[in-house]
Amino acid sequence: MSPTTLDYLLWGALPYVVLAVLIGGTVWRYRYDRFGWTTRSSQLYESRLLRIASPVFHFGLLVVIVGHVVGLLIPETWTDAVGITDGMYHVTALSLGAVAGVTTLGGIALLIWRRRTNGPVFSATTVNDKVMYLVLVAAILAGLATTLLSAVAGLTGGHETDYRETVSPWFRSVFYLQPDVAAMTAASGAFKLHALIGLTLFALFPFTRLVHAFSAPVWYLFRPYVVYRSRDEEPTPSTRPIRRGWS
Amino acid sequence: MAQRIGKVMAQVAMVMNLDKCIGCHTCSVTCKQAWTNRSGVEYVWFNNVETRPGQGYPRRHEDQERWQGGWKRTATGRLKPRAGGRLKKLATIFANPKMPSIQDYYEPWTYDYEHLVSAPLGDDIPGARPRSLISGEPMQIKWSANWDDDLAGGEELAANDPIVQKIGDKVRFDYEQAFMFYLPRICEHCLNPSCVAACPSGAMYKRAEDGIVLVDQDKCRGWRMCVTGCPYKKVYFNHKTGKAEKCTLCYPRVEVGMPTVCSETCVGRLRYLGVILYDVERVGRAAAVKDEKDLYEAQLDVFLDPDDPEVQAAAIRDGIPERWVASARRSPIHLLAKRFRVALPLHPEYRTMPMVWYIPPLSPVVDALSESGHDGEDAGNLFAAIDTLRIPVEYLAELFTAGDPGPVKDVLGKLAAMRSYMRRINLGEEPDESIATAAGMTGADIERMYRLLALAKYDDRYVIPTAYGVDEADRGVIDEIGCSLDFEGGPGMGGMGGEAPFGEASGRPQPASVETFHALRDRQTSDGRSGPARRFNLLNWDGNGRPPGLFPERDQKNSPGRDQKNSPGPDQKNSPDRQDGPEPEARRNTRDGGHLRGHGESK
Numbered sequence: 001m002s003p004t005t006l007d008y009l010l011w012g013a014l015p016y017v018v019l020a021v022l023i024g025g026t027v028w029r030y031r032y033d034r035f036g037w038t039t040r041s042s043q044l045y046e047s048r049l050l051r052i053a054s055p056v057f058h059f060g061l062l063v064v065i066v067g068h069v070v071g072l073l074i075p076e077t078w079t080d081a082v083g084i085t086d087g088m089y090h091v092t093a094l095s096l097g098a099v100a101g102v103t104t105l106g107g108i109a110l111l112i113w114r115r116r117t118n119g120p121v122f123s124a125t126t127v128n129d130k131v132m133y134l135v136l137v138a139a140i141l142a143g144l145a146t147t148l149l150s151a152v153a154g155l156t157g158g159h160e161t162d163y164r165e166t167v168s169p170w171f172r173s174v175f176y177l178q179p180d181v182a183a184m185t186a187a188s189g190a191f192k193l194h195a196l197i198g199l200t201l202f203a204l205f206p207f208t209r210l211v212h213a214f215s216a217p218v219w220y221l222f223r224p225y226v227v228y229r230s231r232d233e234e235p236t237p238s239t240r241p242i243r244r245g246w247s
Numbered sequence: 248m249a250q251r252i253g254k255v256m257a258q259v260a261m262v263m264n265l266d267k268c269i270g271c272h273t274c275s276v277t278c279k280q281a282w283t284n285r286s287g288v289e290y291v292w293f294n295n296v297e298t299r300p301g302q303g304y305p306r307r308h309e310d311q312e313r314w315q316g317g318w319k320r321t322a323t324g325r326l327k328p329r330a331g332g333r334l335k336k337l338a339t340i341f342a343n344p345k346m347p348s349i350q351d352y353y354e355p356w357t358y359d360y361e362h363l364v365s366a367p368l369g370d371d372i373p374g375a376r377p378r379s380l381i382s383g384e385p386m387q388i389k390w391s392a393n394w395d396d397d398l399a400g401g402e403e404l405a406a407n408d409p410i411v412q413k414i415g416d417k418v419r420f421d422y423e424q425a426f427m428f429y430l431p432r433i434c435e436h437c438l439n440p441s442c443v444a445a446c447p448s449g450a451m452y453k454r455a456e457d458g459i460v461l462v463d464q465d466k467c468r469g470w471r472m473c474v475t476g477c478p479y480k481k482v483y484f485n486h487k488t489g490k491a492e493k494c495t496l497c498y499p500r501v502e503v504g505m506p507t508v509c510s511e512t513c514v515g516r517l518r519y520l521g522v523i524l525y526d527v528e529r530v531g532r533a534a535a536v537k538d539e540k541d542l543y544e545a546q547l548d549v550f551l552d553p554d555d556p557e558v559q560a561a562a563i564r565d566g567i568p569e570r571w572v573a574s575a576r577r578s579p580i581h582l583l584a585k586r587f588r589v590a591l592p593l594h595p596e597y598r599t600m601p602m603v604w605y606i607p608p609l610s611p612v613v614d615a616l617s618e619s620g621h622d623g624e625d626a627g628n629l630f631a632a633i634d635t636l637r638i639p640v641e642y643l644a645e646l647f648t649a650g651d652p653g654p655v656k657d658v659l660g661k662l663a664a665m666r667s668y669m670r671r672i673n674l675g676e677e678p679d680e681s682i683a684t685a686a687g688m689t690g691a692d693i694e695r696m697y698r699l700l701a702l703a704k705y706d707d708r709y710v711i712p713t714a715y716g717v718d719e720a721d722r723g724v725i726d727e728i729g730c731s732l733d734f735e736g737g738p739g740m741g742g743m744g745g746e747a748p749f750g751e752a753s754g755r756p757q758p759a760s761v762e763t764f765h766a767l768r769d770r771q772t773s774d775g776r777s778g779p780a781r782r783f784n785l786l787n788w789d790g791n792g793r794p795p796g797l798f799p800e801r802d803q804k805n806s807p808g809r810d811q812k813n814s815p816g817p818d819q820k821n822s823p824d825r826q827d828g829p830e831p832e833a834r835r836n837t838r839d840g841g842h843l844r845g846h847g848e849s850k
Contacts, residue, residue: 045486052342
């Protein structure tokens, strides 16, 4: 199956558009909307459900992210070299992935249910949030689908395309600036769908509350407890921040 | 001074004289008007006045077993946030396990006023039902920031005061034996702030120049750990912006030498503001002393004597300007806390080294003594009565000295001695130095303390040097920052209209400011009209013309027919109608003036 024009657009051009939007959007947001850069927590309104659902979702997601990093960035040749067989790799990846994926999905389902049914939380939900939840859930669902399809294929002995021979080389090739469109074209439909939703999510990322992930406070582990800071110099009239132009 | 002087830092601190607090809540209301009358912080009172005994606001915030605020001394003698160290904070970052919910504060509400005018004609007078500001639904009001004001709810509510539960049957709620006093609370601006320590983002900081603890609104990411960290529960979460907010000690006012809004408007004149010099290198050790009861003394040891030439030299060495050192020498806080030792810290056992101190109330002791046939102002009678005061010393000790009654008794003895000593003077008798000596003071000190506590002149109460680091000419260059109403979608002219793109309150905030402080100060201190006239007096307006600042500026193109030859002013382009207003002075920036009435201006 040779790549069509659409394939070139989707797997050759789109990733760069998304990268540009992701990086440019994040820089822009950081420069012009540091005040809006927050988790926008709703814990003040409702704490009981959140205290279960939020950690379940977030820790599940962290495992999912680690899984993606391993699956996409580590070439098959490397794992072969250390003696991990294909079977071992896939059993581990699929079982861990399924557990993490289901956990994440369960967490976000509970969170969305809470968001919908708790009055104050629901009224604090913006359209932006709703769009983001839609794409995020779609990405998780599509991702779980690929995992389950692979697992089923593995169990029944059928042949499912191995993402480590299709998606992963393509993903890495995007960063060498020589996108391997053919590799991605060879992937199965589920993987393509998941990748497309993922790209959409990345493009939306800087413009949603998801940006709080970029400010994960790891630095906290290394700083002294009490922070001293000098008084800010007041902006002089010439350097006073200009109000943003679109309101 | 035997101890070596480490790095000297300055702190603007406060003392409140509880004997004079009448619980009028003026401080709370003016503070709210100045700082938290916005959506997202409806439930927030940077300043609140609690009736003690009582549960406080938020409810039972002193119960650190539950809320885990402040610091804990570990077995090795180190300090660690009670709610957990860095790793535990990050591990629980997805849902703060110890955060008070809105119900622990109270669910803010408004009234359905519209119903008063829109109700259909009927026999009954329409009422305005309460409506939640959180959910927008009709609600039952069940609690508020001072629901148990003046012991309302009696024993049923006040018995849940954590201190009452601790000291047990010493507190009486029978009508004849009941007691109460008021406790106004703001952020303590601690020397060892546990809220700052808890902030994962590093958005909270203690200002090096004046010790004010602030939240950088651009760096706060809404992790909410500060709310847990603060044992006084004086950091709040703005549920609309998703950021932490707290008392700022009115830093824009303090920077130009004006007292905070709560102090300025205090009816009882019970608040004092001044500079304390302290040795920052001693803070850590002092906060970690083993016995909680030593924390009060340990904190006093951190404070430096500004009259000591060595301290002065060290302060100058560490970059504190001379006028700050001079101000520290006149500081009422230093006098009350360290020299007279009549002010005590609130809950030193939290180990945060709080910097808002309190002079404990002496209760209505004189009247009680007089009624029982004694001379209520006789020193001997007063001293003897302190042990049987209506407000149990144990209760005050739990508040101010981690349960040690000694320092509280000393303070009350000094206050009693002041009464007896000054009565003799007022009656034209010889001053009796023995009264002062019995309380561990001198007559001269008592007279000075009397001046500070009883006469309480404005300039004695507030000794605040202007900010440094910007303009050493002491003029301050507090730029005209814009209108406090000018926030997104607010009533200020610049902020009208426009949805924020990423949820409410995203985009650039206006820097916090209450007013153009210099103009404000000029107005407050001059007899006539000061500065360029910016205000238009509506009482004198006959309804004609377009007074400056009353309406949005018109685009010149839209009003070509307006007669412009009569308005040769420099602002002609912006406001062709200026000549109609009675005050044609330059007002170059419409966002800066005119339409804003500062909170302090009502004086």
